[in-house]
Amino acid sequence: MISARCAACKYLRRRCHSDCIFSLYFPPNDPQRFASVHKIYGASNVAKILQQLPLTLRAQAAETLYFEAKCRIEDPVYGCVGIISQLYQQLHNGESELAKTQAEIAFLNCNPQVQPIDEANSSNFNNLLPHQYCPPSTPNSWFN
Amino acid sequence: MKNHEPRSSSSCAACKLLKRRCTPNCIFAPYFCSDEPTKFAKVHKVFGASNVSKILAEVPEEQREDTVNSLAFEAEARLRDPVYGCIGAIALLQRKTVELQHDLTIARARLALYAATSSSSSSSIILDDHVSMAPFPSVPGCDGLAYSFGQSSSDLSRYGPLNDFGHGPYIS
Numbered sequence: 001m002i003s004a005r006c007a008a009c010k011y012l013r014r015r016c017h018s019d020c021i022f023s024l025y026f027p028p029n030d031p032q033r034f035a036s037v038h039k040i041y042g043a044s045n046v047a048k049i050l051q052q053l054p055l056t057l058r059a060q061a062a063e064t065l066y067f068e069a070k071c072r073i074e075d076p077v078y079g080c081v082g083i084i085s086q087l088y089q090q091l092h093n094g095e096s097e098l099a100k101t102q103a104e105i106a107f108l109n110c111n112p113q114v115q116p117i118d119e120a121n122s123s124n125f126n127n128l129l130p131h132q133y134c135p136p137s138t139p140n141s142w143f144n
Numbered sequence: 145m146k147n148h149e150p151r152s153s154s155s156c157a158a159c160k161l162l163k164r165r166c167t168p169n170c171i172f173a174p175y176f177c178s179d180e181p182t183k184f185a186k187v188h189k190v191f192g193a194s195n196v197s198k199i200l201a202e203v204p205e206e207q208r209e210d211t212v213n214s215l216a217f218e219a220e221a222r223l224r225d226p227v228y229g230c231i232g233a234i235a236l237l238q239r240k241t242v243e244l245q246h247d248l249t250i251a252r253a254r255l256a257l258y259a260a261t262s263s264s265s266s267s268s269i270i271l272d273d274h275v276s277m278a279p280f281p282s283v284p285g286c287d288g289l290a291y292s293f294g295q296s297s298s299d300l301s302r303y304g305p306l307n308d309f310g311h312g313p314y315i316s
Contacts, residue, residue, distance in 0.1 A: 040199075042192045049190075049226055057227045064231040068218060076199055077207045080230045081214040087237035094244040101251040108258050 007034040012043060021047050025062035033066055040069040157184040162193060171200050175212040183216050190219040 008022035009015065011034050016023060022043075026034040037046055046065060050058045072079035157180055158172035159165065166173060172193075176184040187196055196215060203211050222229035 040191065040195060042195055045190060045192055049222070053226055061227045064227065064229050067231055068222075068229055072199070072218075076203050077211045078214045079218060080234065081217050084230060084233050084237065087234065087241065091237060091241050091244060094241060094248060098244060098248045098251055101248065101255055105251065105254055105258070108255075 004028050007031045008038070008043060011035060011038060021050050025050070025059055036069040036073055037062075037065050040072050041065060154178065157181045158188070158193060161185060161188060171197055175200075175209055186219040186223055187212075187215050190222050191215060 005016035005028060006020055006023035007026040007028050007030060009020060010028060011031065022034065026037075034043075041049075046062075049065065050061060053061055068080050071083065075082050078085070155166035155178060156170055156173035157176040157178050159170060160178060160181065161184055172184065176187075191199075199215070200208050200211060218230050221233065225232050228235070
């Protein structure tokens with residue numbers, strides 16, 4: 001009786017031994033999972049990465065490898081770095097928004113008789129800012 | 145008599161590492177200069193030269209430099225953190241964004257309080273309460289990373305759920 005092969009051994013058309021390093025993380029019911037990882041990293045590299053890790057962390061590693069592989073297949077140019085760049089930009093936009101709001105609060109604290117300025121009249125507010133807010137470094141620095 | 149062809153003195157980093165002749169149309173040569181040997185070494189260690197070659201071949205030439213840079217970034221991240229790789233950075237940025245959103249909500253509430261308690265009520269203050277930040281993917285089964293930040297055309301949910309990778313980097 002032939003025991004079920006894991007997705008990796010099925011893909012690689014080889015016998016799945018009891019100590020197969022892939023079997024726990026690439027079950028036969030999800031062939032696409034291994035196919036994605038193999039396409040980007042190669043089975044050999046994945047095995048090396050998993051082998052160097054303690055058993056307790058291999059599942060997590062397999063999961064992140066799969067996620068990154070999916071991202072790279074979806075976006076061959078940027079992969080998951082595209083996500084990082086988007087998140088970084090969102091964070092930057094949020095920080096700018098927060099700084100602007102906090103500056104407005106600080107201004108009103110010092111000038112309680114002045115009413116809060118609305119967004120349509122922001123040019124008046126900008127002229128009163130004591131200094132320019134310096135945003136963090138751009139996402140391009142990730143690539144240096 | 146053997147044909148002793150002169151060795152190329154300008155082999156790219158990839159061909160040097162792979163110990164092969166660097167041809168004029170080498171796909172790696174424009175992006176892996178010989179003075180940056182570690183860049184290709186890291187990419188090769190994580191992805192393998194063959195896979196990198198295939199990825200580069202399928203993207204337009206004008207985008208190959210960005211592709212190489214992003215692969216180098218991912219490789220660096222994976223070598224530094226074999227368990228989480230880039231996902232560690234994504235989880236961290238998501239956490240920071242949640243905290244930022246919290247701070248922003250508080251700040252806006254304070255600003256709105258000024259509007260509500262201002263002495264002159266003739267001109268009501270209309271604050272823009274729309275936060276133009278892209279939504280984050282919901283994370284089924286993972287409490288720590290379920291975010292949503294309003295509306296935007298940028299949709300990260302197409303990448304699927306992101307499990308809870310917020311345990312910090314693994315450094316062997």
